[in-house]
Amino acid sequence: MNKRLRIVFIAEHPGERPAKLAYGLRCKGVSCLLIHISDLNFNTIAYFDYSIRCYSPAECVEIARRLSPDIIHIFSFHTDQTALAVINQGLDCKIVYDYKDIFENTIAYPFDPILWQGQRTLIERADGLCCRDRQIDHYCKVNSVNLNNKCILFLDYCYGMQLPLANKTIKANEIHVVFHGSMIPEDMLPQYSCNGFYLIAEAFVQQKVHVHVYPGTFLVNHLSSKNNPLFKQLEKNNHYFHLHSFLALEDLLTTISQYDFGIILHQGGTFGIPDRYVLDGHHAYGMSTRLFDYLEAGLDVLVQDNFTMVTNLLQQYKFGKIVDSSYILSDLKDKLLELKNDALRKEQIAQARADLAVEKHTSK
Known part of the structure; x- marks a missing residue:
């Protein structure tokens, strides 16, 4: 044996x-x-x-x-x-x-x-x-x-587990996007403001798109996203911005499945904020873990065009929307409503989720 x-x-x-x-x-x-x-x-x-x-x-x-x-x-x-x-x-x-x-x-x-x-x-x-x-x-x-x-x-992939999905209760004329992951406290760490989120969130809510934020697993992300004055003030002043508490993995995937889109965007690329990395290679060579969380939850995704490896994956598996700064900063809600009502996109998401299930790739 x-x-x-x-x-x-x-x-x-x-x-x-x-x-x-x-x-x-x-x-x-x-x-x-x-x-x-x-x-x-x-x-x-x-x-x-x-x-x-x-x-x-x-x-x-x-x-x-x-x-x-x-x-x-x-x-x-x-x-x-x-x-x-x-x-x-x-x-x-x-x-x-x-x-x-x-x-x-x-x-x-x-x-x-x-x-x-x-x-x-x-x-x-x-x-x-x-x-x-x-x-x-x-x-x-x-x-x-x-x-x-x-x-x-070996990419992060999807779990392949049939986790329960939430009922869709969002109104047909509303758009709700979700951001899950690292929250940079950009008032405390200005050297990383290119990877911040505040300006992106502000641009979305100004166009009447709901933004839901769930912090990632690392403690600094949990604390900064819930306690940072920038985001607390934005939530206080605008009912389109929603800060949520940290959730365990399985609860997170079920909860975010109620929304319309998951977002993977780059504040530096959208607003012309330069990176201050010692070496320049993260955006071209890096992959996003939360891409697979969104896919697992059955969400369509918006991905910034300068994330080269991520956008290549979207093109290979034929799902999601690659966006640039002009897409984000003008008429965003109307564009997203059109995507939301496209039945073919839902089929593409389901197929990509099946193709990128982790058990299909572990034989390597």
């Missing part, structure tokens, strides 16, 4: 990606276990054989050593102490590194060279890289290295 492959996932701050990947692998008969430190935003039973919460990087390493898996799959936002502890211990198994972002693409001046070097250590010492986007290609180009023999491109 063939031995069942055992993979231990280690994530200091687990997001959606470990859950999706584990679900797809378990559909293929792989045993998946999760070691984590911070709280989870999903039901582990639905995705993992079991999970263990630890309270330090050293404890994560020791538990992983005792479990003696075939593969350790480590997840890190950029670089964190748990991921580095695992990669530096020389555990007796293959280690795969899975990044949220390539640090060199996303940091702005001033940057921390220790964090930069930490991710380089993870990339160079891992036995394999599981890449959610093409940022690793830009890393290789800039640093003149070849990692093709140990990289696999």
Whole structure:
């Protein structure tokens, strides 16, 4: 009898990606276990054989050593102490590194060279890289290295689980869009204002389009989106803007399914705000996790035209709407009402959701 492959996932701050990947692998008969430190935003039973919460990087390493898996799959936002502890211990198994972002693409001046070097250590010492986007290609180009023999491109994909969808109660003459993900407190971090959201939200509500905001899994996003004076004041002054509380993953997908569109937009591209990244590659090479959340919830999507990898995916799977600044800033509601009433678009979304289900891609 063939031995069942055992993979231990280690994530200091687990997001959606470990859950999706584990679900797809378990559909293929792989045993998946999760070691984590911070709280989870999903039901582990639905995705993992079991999970263990630890309270330090050293404890994560020791538990992983005792479990003696075939593969350790480590997840890190950029670089964190748990991921580095695992990669530096020389555990007796293959280690795969899975990044949220390539640090060199996303940091702005001033940057921390220790964090930069930490991710380089993870990339160079891992036995394999599981890449959610093409940022690793830009890393290789800039640093003149070849990692093709140990990289696999594996998008975030959809869960493929038949989660319940909410009843559509929105009036026919209204448009409700939803934004889920990172909220940049741009009054506190002006160097990242190109990736902020306030000006985009303001442009939508001024055109009588309802905007619903759900913060992402990281604590800073939760706190800044609910407590930032910019957004609190916008909500107070305009009934088209709605701030919502953080939701667990399964509840989030069901809740946002009531809206018309999910949005993936770039404030810098819309309003001419320059990026201040050390390297210029994030928008061309990066992928959006929330694209697949919107798709999972059955929503049509609006994607800014400068997100090259995301727009290429839309064109490949024939769904969503690619928009530029002129589309966003004039007659937006009428344009979106026309899209909302197009029955063919709903069929395209359903087909793309089926084609991008994670279990259809885990065999790679």
